Amino acid sequence: MKCNVFPSGRLCSLRRALLLWLVPLFLAVGACAATTAYWSYARMVDAFMDDQMQQLATSVSANQGVRSAAQSAERVLKRGAYVVQVYGPDGHLRAASYPELKQPLLPEAGFHDVEAGGTRWRVYTLPAGADGESVQVLQSASFRDKLAAERAGTAVAPVLLLLPLSLLVLWVVARAMSTALGDIARQALQQDEHHISELSVAGVPHEIAPLVVSFNSLLRRLREAFVTQRRFVQDAAHELRTPIAAIALQLENMRQDVNCVAAAGRYGQLEAGVRRAQRLVEQLLRLSRQEAAGADGVAIVDLQAQLRESINTLIGLADQRNIDLGFVGPAAAGGPVTLRCIPGDLRSLLDNLIENAVRYTPQGGVVDVRLLHEAGRIAVEVVDTGPGIPQELLPRVFDRFFRVPGTSVEGSGLGLSIAQAAAQRCGLSLTLRNRGDRSGLVARVEALA
Structure with missing residues (x-):
């Protein structure tokens, strides 16, 4: 009310x-x-x-x-x-x-x-x-x-003098109350899904203490819900990984027994479905590992070194698809470019963006990873020569399990969602835009203003 x-x-x-x-x-x-x-x-x-x-x-x-x-x-x-x-x-x-x-x-x-x-x-x-x-x-x-x-003025003078003093005391007390509430708000702002701890009730006024206690109860339930969610995703992914791997192995063994042309077509569809399931399980495992890694806390990360590591991890996939995957660093050589963030989140963010660019770029295409210095701010751009994304669908690509209709590339629709969540935890913004000079997509990561 x-x-x-x-x-x-x-x-x-x-x-x-x-x-x-x-x-x-x-x-x-x-x-x-x-x-x-x-x-x-x-x-x-x-x-x-x-x-x-x-x-x-x-x-x-x-x-x-x-x-x-x-x-x-x-x-x-x-x-x-x-x-x-x-x-x-x-x-x-x-x-x-x-x-x-x-x-x-x-x-x-x-x-x-x-x-x-x-x-x-x-x-x-x-x-x-x-x-x-x-x-x-x-x-x-x-x-x-x-x-x-x-005579009346002489009698009232002490009262009139006490009025400004009373107002000053009232202002100080009200400010102290506001500061106490502000401290509680700052403690609440420090909470995230990886570090949920109860708020301290030390020094909290008695009238506000029940509110803090109720909020702590809510935080405990929220922490248990996050733990249950992570455990469910991890357990489900692990449980699915083994039977799907066994199905893929049986399909590989059955390949030599498929001689009919019609059966070969259906067999190819079955293999594609199994590969999509494997990809989904891998993304779920990556998601669970990412959420678990977030509990490790923030650290100082060398951004340039992490970019090179992510590129080296995916260079094999790029070679397999005949993709020219390269790195473009700052023109002026200087010290290391560092970010204060969760290392696992930054690695997941860059891996997903580069892997998406490599997978959606046609064979023989180019993927450039650029490290930029603009107006005193650091930015990373992953630029590809793929088909891009229809402008009206750009706001939806970060939704979990959303895939652009008509795409022939196998995927689960989790990659960009995972990347965006990792960027937010690192205090970074992730934006996508279509290239204006030619076909392709630009994924840009930069620190929030």
């Missing part, structure tokens, strides 16, 4: 998902903390300042001879100094600590919020005393807001 926790596309990753979900959460928590702190400090400041205003008004009313000194605009507006106004029984202003403020006496006693001179004010009006005088105390509301914001 698809999980919607992870975003789609390039953002689909553990690290990005954690950041995508937790970063907005952290920011929301910080915003809530700042809002709560501001609201709390605003109430605290209002309560404290209101109490101070009430006490100041009561004190001025009780001490009628004492009047507050004049206040400057900076102290009143920026520093939040209290403005005291004293009104007579007739309602006219008798004294004010900030005469520039033209705020009339409010008819109702108590606290009020007003706006005067383009500024918001908090006002406390004390009812008239025995002498008929009324006292009114004002304070800038903007100063109160600023004071509450400063």
Whole structure:
């Protein structure tokens, strides 16, 4: 079932998902903390300042001879100094600590919020005393807001400072998790059909360990399946080899007893069928030996020496078919040309390509094996003068047991399949193309880009 926790596309990753979900959460928590702190400090400041205003008004009313000194605009507006106004029984202003403020006496006693001179004010009006005088105390509301914001900012500052640190820690932890998963992936990539080993669970997080254990169980079953397959192919080939060889020997002994022309034709067909069966058994044995050889591991192989060895192995078949089999090396003589691969796979690859070229080239033809240096890369080409392969069938020739329809050459259809599998295990690419200058086929082997 698809999980919607992870975003789609390039953002689909553990690290990005954690950041995508937790970063907005952290920011929301910080915003809530700042809002709560501001609201709390605003109430605290209002309560404290209101109490101070009430006490100041009561004190001025009780001490009628004492009047507050004049206040400057900076102290009143920026520093939040209290403005005291004293009104007579007739309602006219008798004294004010900030005469520039033209705020009339409010008819109702108590606290009020007003706006005067383009500024918001908090006002406390004390009812008239025995002498008929009324006292009114004002304070800038903007100063109160600023004071509450400063106190809230001081309280929230540690939380805001911890947010980047939390994000950094989250990034490091998410990266460590990604690295652990990457290590598991690299271990899995190192597996092949010849070297299947269980993945290590050391250092794997507990949440991921069940996945690794399940994957190890799958690898064990896969390893057993490969072993069973190789054993079956090897046993079947060995079991078939002896009876087919006995049939071929009996046919050879019966040749002198075949005198009828019609029987001779059928006898030739029977011999051809036996030879095809022998060829198939040989290819199966070669396939099993190749797969077994893959377990030997990689080594440094001299490519030029291996080419000469493969040519020497097949020179007898080439002479039998009157094929000119030759080797064309690099123009500039240098050190050995080496490849890091499984020696048995490289030998099987080259043997199959050269043998195919020799078998499918008509008698009197030419097969050239070329070792090339192109743009700093090494390539091997096996070029023949055979009939080639129809362009539409080229993608199918690597399928097991596929043979080009109409061909008269005996074969099993396994040679190119074996060659391609060997090339892939060696980290090489194998491509076929028809020659453009004349009839024939070019098989090219080169390192993968």
